Amino acid sequence: MDLNNIAEEFSQCNKCGLCLASCPVCRELLLEKYSPRGKIQLARYYGRGDLELSDHFREIFERCLLCGACSITCPSGVDLKKVFLEMREKISEHRDLHAHIKSMVQSLAEYHNISEEENEERGEWRELLKEIPDHMYEKDRAEVVYFVGCVSSFFPMVQGIPRNLVRILDLAGVDFAILGGEEWCCGFPLLGAGLSNKMEELKAHNLEKVKALGAGTVVFSCPSCYGTWDEHYGTDLELLHSTQLIERLIRDGAVTLREVKAMVTYHDPCDLGRGGGEYEAPRAILKSIPGVSLVEMEKNRAQSVCCGGGGNLEMADPKLSRTVARKKIEQITQTGADTVVTACQQCIRTIKSEARRQKIDLDVLDITDLVLRAIGPS
Amino acid sequence: MLSEAIANELRAIVGSNWFLDSPEDLATYSYDGFLPEYKPDGIIIPENREEIAAIMGLANKEKINIIPRGAGTNICGSSVARQGGIIMAFHRMNRILEIDRENMCAVVQPGVVNADLQREAARFRLMYPPDPASMFVSTIGGNVALNAGGPRGVKYGVTRDYLLGLEVVLPTGEVIRTGGKSLKSVTGYDLTRLMCGSEGTLGIITEIILKLVPLPTSKATLQAIFLDVDHAAKTVSAIMASGIVPTTLELIDKVILDVISDYGGASFPKDAEALLLIEVDGEEVLVKAQGERIEEFCKERGAIEVQRARNAEEAEMLWQARRTAFGAVARLRPNILVEDATVPVKRLPDMIRVIMDLAEKYGLRIGVLAHAGDGNLHPLIMTDLRDEEEMARIDKALDELFEAAIGMGGTLSGEHGVGIAKDRFIDMEYSEKAIEIMRGIKRVFDPNNILNPGSFL
Ligand SMILES: Cc1cc2nc3c(=O)[nH]c(=O)nc-3n(C[C@H](O)[C@H](O)[C@H](O)COP(=O)(O)OP(=O)(O)OC[C@H]3O[C@@H](n4cnc5c(N)ncnc54)[C@H](O)[C@@H]3O)c2cc1C
Ligand code: SF4
Ligand code: SF4
Numbered sequence: 137m138d139l140n141n142i143a144e145e146f147s148q149c150n151k152c153g154l155c156l157a158s159c160p161v162c163r164e165l166l167l168e169k170y171s172p173r174g175k176i177q178l179a180r181y182y183g184r185g186d187l188e189l190s191d192h193f194r195e196i197f198e199r200c201l202l203c204g205a206c207s208i209t210c211p212s213g214v215d216l217k218k219v220f221l222e223m224r225e226k227i228s229e230h231r232d233l234h235a236h237i238k239s240m241v242q243s244l245a246e247y248h249n250i251s252e253e254e255n256e257e258r259g260e261w262r263e264l265l266k267e268i269p270d271h272m273y274e275k276d277r278a279e280v281v282y283f284v285g286c287v288s289s290f291f292p293m294v295q296g297i298p299r300n301l302v303r304i305l306d307l308a309g310v311d312f313a314i315l316g317g318e319e320w321c322c323g324f325p326l327l328g329a330g331l332s333n334k335m336e337e338l339k340a341h342n343l344e345k346v347k348a349l350g351a352g353t354v355v356f357s358c359p360s361c362y363g364t365w366d367e368h369y370g371t372d373l374e375l376l377h378s379t380q381l382i383e384r385l386i387r388d389g390a391v392t393l394r395e396v397k398a399m400v401t402y403h404d405p406c407d408l409g410r411g412g413g414e415y416e417a418p419r420a421i422l423k424s425i426p427g428v429s430l431v432e433m434e435k436n437r438a439q440s441v442c443c444g445g446g447g448n449l450e451m452a453d454p455k456l457s458r459t460v461a462r463k464k465i466e467q468i469t470q471t472g473a474d475t476v477v478t479a480c481q482q483c484i485r486t487i488k489s490e491a492r493r494q495k496i497d498l499d500v501l502d503i504t505d506l507v508l509r510a511i512g513p514s
Numbered sequence: 515m516l517s518e519a520i521a522n523e524l525r526a527i528v529g530s531n532w533f534l535d536s537p538e539d540l541a542t543y544s545y546d547g548f549l550p551e552y553k554p555d556g557i558i559i560p561e562n563r564e565e566i567a568a569i570m571g572l573a574n575k576e577k578i579n580i581i582p583r584g585a586g587t588n589i590c591g592s593s594v595a596r597q598g599g600i601i602m603a604f605h606r607m608n609r610i611l612e613i614d615r616e617n618m619c620a621v622v623q624p625g626v627v628n629a630d631l632q633r634e635a636a637r638f639r640l641m642y643p644p645d646p647a648s649m650f651v652s653t654i655g656g657n658v659a660l661n662a663g664g665p666r667g668v669k670y671g672v673t674r675d676y677l678l679g680l681e682v683v684l685p686t687g688e689v690i691r692t693g694g695k696s697l698k699s700v701t702g703y704d705l706t707r708l709m710c711g712s713e714g715t716l717g718i719i720t721e722i723i724l725k726l727v728p729l730p731t732s733k734a735t736l737q738a739i740f741l742d743v744d745h746a747a748k749t750v751s752a753i754m755a756s757g758i759v760p761t762t763l764e765l766i767d768k769v770i771l772d773v774i775s776d777y778g779g780a781s782f783p784k785d786a787e788a789l790l791l792i793e794v795d796g797e798e799v800l801v802k803a804q805g806e807r808i809e810e811f812c813k814e815r816g817a818i819e820v821q822r823a824r825n826a827e828e829a830e831m832l833w834q835a836r837r838t839a840f841g842a843v844a845r846l847r848p849n850i851l852v853e854d855a856t857v858p859v860k861r862l863p864d865m866i867r868v869i870m871d872l873a874e875k876y877g878l879r880i881g882v883l884a885h886a887g888d889g890n891l892h893p894l895i896m897t898d899l900r901d902e903e904e905m906a907r908i909d910k911a912l913d914e915l916f917e918a919a920i921g922m923g924g925t926l927s928g929e930h931g932v933g934i935a936k937d938r939f940i941d942m943e944y945s946e947k948a949i950e951i952m953r954g955i956k957r958v959f960d961p962n963n964i965l966n967p968g969s970f971l
Contacts, residue, residue, distance in 0.1 A: 147898075150850060153648070166559075168542040168586065169542040177542055177545065190537070193538060196538060211841030212845060
């Protein structure tokens with residue numbers, strides 16, 4: 137059944153079950169098939185020819201945040217996330233996709249973004265800026281390209297993130313540009329849909345546009361775009377998450393930070409933390425803002441629990457996604473902080489929306505909000 | 515195979531969402547933490563005692579096997595449908611019913627995860643001592659049925675020592691209660707303890723009363739490294755004889771120390787033969803004094819390096835080696851067999867030598883982790899199940915290993931259970947008469963032999 141590249145992972149799994157402890161999905165759905173161990177075994181049975189890729193099989197693999205918490209927990213080093221991604225590829229070859237995922241794929245083909253909007257609208261968030269240079273950040277040449285990503289471009293709730301980041305970069309004197317309507321989706325949602333083969337065109341286009349600007353560095357506010365470029369674009373450009381760049385700017389003295397009084401907790405986005413291995417840059421930023429005190433959640437860094445917004449789960453099972461978000465909010469409020477800071481637009485959307493639905497008084501900030509408050513004109 | 519009519523009756527009892535027979539469900543309830551897999555005929559997930567009684571009544575009448583299953587982390591093959599039948603899982607019975615602060619006890623349903631109880635008890639400044647390494651996943655029901663122990667066992671004992679009472683649905687569908695909240699009871703046979711370690715063969719545990727202890731206020735953690743296992747073992751004996759009762763006394767042997775070093779977990783002197791991880795808990799003044807004395811014991815008996823943690827962070831660092839041990843070993847070869855032979859504490863070094871010799875004789879790679887304080891060894895046999903020739907050599911080595919353990923007055927299994935992992939060895943430890951008594955007990959509880967059949971009996 138041609139699962140050669142993941143067969144080693146199955147044989148490495150001794151069914152100890154320790155991964156169950158870290159899975160936010162199986163905590164809710166209880167049944168073994170939804171657990172990380174269960175899905176590894178399902179994949180193995182499929183590989184042996186003992187199970188078919190039924191619709192139910194598909195539904196099971198859709199109920200996963202691809203958060204990677206299981207992979208980190210596994211003492212035997214099984215790369216579970218790799219298996220789940222590979223299985224999604226197999227499933228997409230053999231089964232119809234979930235209707236929501238299908239329309240997302242169609243939108244990518246037609247508009248090069250996930251929102252079924254004209255791609256020219258990508259720069260809409262610039263309307264939030266009080267002042268804007270004539271070039272509107274779409275320059276001919278620049279040292280750094282800021283890759284904004286679909287979600288921050290199109291979802292009003294998080295359009296403040298690119299607005300913040302360009303102001304920070306301006307204030308720090310960074311020579312940067314955006315691609316505007318020439319930025320195409322990075323392809324990340326296709327990975328979760330099991331359609332990595334459809335990424336090629338997007339990839340080639342984005343790489344070409346960045347190179348045309350003569351840039352040496354690409355910066356991302358979206359941890360998933362960052363991870364997708366890092367793992368799948370095969371480029372030697374310097375790739376940085378915004379927290380890494382900001383931390384560097386602070387260290388180099390390019391920006392000065394004034395006091396902001398706040399007690400905050402920090403949520404590690406899965407794709408930045410477990411995915412990108414970056415736990416410390418955001419914390420270093422928070423610690424360098426005078427007046428900010430950071431209280432950690434019980435599960436932080438590699439143990440951080442997903443917000444519920446990963447793995448396209450929002451499309452496949454919105455109710456489950458919200459339940460996971462609710463549990464995350466409980467962990468946040470347990471810290472006693474009334475502000476949670478994170479560094480991912482998707483986490484913000486998921487956490488903020490659920491807090492609103494639950495009428496919980498919680499400030500959900502992107503780290504750029506706080507940084508801007510600290511360097512902005514007093 | 516199950517007839518559709520019976521499947522429907524089962525659905526009627528629990529609701530159609532909670533009787534499962536899709537190929538995906540059958541596949542994912544066909545295993546536990548041990549090797550062989552058996553596909554069940556269905557999975558049933560009851561919500562309460564009444565449903566369980568109805569299920570057992572039906573199963574007994576129709577002679578359908580029922581196999582209780584907690585989290586499926588046992589490593590002896592005791593929660594799989596060895597002779598077909600229905601897996602009964604307790605996912606929905608996962609409530610902590612009561613923490614009784616005054617009587618220092620907890621009442622829980624069988625599906626409660628051990629760590630969840632630990633966390634809840636701690637909120638009342640109480641502690642549930644048994645802490646199997648699987649505690650973040652394994653259930654109290656499974657812990658009771660296998661009498662699980664953990665690193666704290668040296669001082670605090672095992673699950674059995676905290677079991678006050680049970681509610682049990684018998685295979686015939688009748689319900690009995692054993693024990694209760696009182697700490698002492700000599701009324702009648704001790705059915706509570708009989709259920710403990712019964713590997714799901716006598717009844718379905720539906721409620722559990724557990725003793726709790728005050729959460730210790732302070733802890734001292736030490737790590738000592740020895741060039742000779744004998745020196746480490748002598749230190750263990752010296753500590754135990756001194757009147758200090760450590761909470762934890764773990765030993766890691768040379769093979770595993772080397773693996774951990776290679777894996778990048780921590781590094782140890784090249785010629786180190788054993789590491790001891792020692793912890794004491796209790797009142798702060800006492801703990802501090804005991805920590806100092808243990809340090810002296812180690813040094814006097816040849817430890818080349820002793821570290822005593824100054825704070826919780828340093829203690830966590832010292833635990834790191836022990837915690838990464840299993841993972842580091844597990845990554846080396848595709849599979850790892852965890853053995854569980856246990857000997858009287860004094861014979862620990864002899865047993866480690868036996869294992870080293872067996873590894874050499876049969877060309878195997880075996881590392882030893884031991885709960886040294888109670889003589890419980892976990893030889894970790896690194897292998898690849900697909901290699902039949904090597905598996906045959908392992909079988910031979912195991913035969914000799916168990917014989918040696920029992921020869922030293924020890925036992926086949928300290929804490930993992932017999933199941934099908936060790937059923938062929940049970941007559942090494944028990945006489946025919948003793949086994950006959952166990953079979954008789956099983957018949958009284960389960961006349962039709964429908965509850966988890968095909969076990970060690
Ligand atoms: C990584 C790892 C580490 C481990 N560490 C330890 C350790 O330190 N100490 C230790 O002792 N064990 C350890 N174990 C073994 C195992 O975790 C324990 O035996 C645990 O108690 C099993 O609990 P469970 O919920 O997974 O039960 P399961 O494995 O599902 O079942 C175990 C037994 O309990 C029976 N059972 C379950 N629920 C009920 C019920 N309600 N009524 C009647 N019978 C029931 C089942 O039929 C079966 O016989 C470890 C296992 C792993 C994989
Ligand atoms: S990736 Fe996350 S949601 Fe998916 S199985 Fe692993 S822990 Fe669970
Ligand atoms: S923790 Fe790793 S070895 Fe254990 S069941 Fe999960 S995937 Fe398998």
